[in-house]
Amino acid sequence: MSTPSETPHEPDGVPAQRRLALNEDWAATVVGLVLLILVLSGLWPGWLVP
Template sequence: MSQTTPEPRPAGAFSWNEDWLATVVGLVLIGLVLIGAIPDWLVP
């Protein structure tokens, strides 16, 4: 079995996982509805 250690990430590196991506997309959709760029009935 190989005993390799994972490479350390550089300081300040931020990994985007599904939770953060969903949060950002949701906030963008809310912002677009609030400014009237898309109709509110379009976003569930």
């Protein structure tokens, strides 16, 4: 078991797990917005998007 003094400090104060979760959230948001734009512009049929 590690103690807090043994864990490496992140430069921005955000743990690596939380930073990864933020990246996944933003990736999902961008993909959703791209799909929305494609459907609304008519380039992608709406029935293909679940």
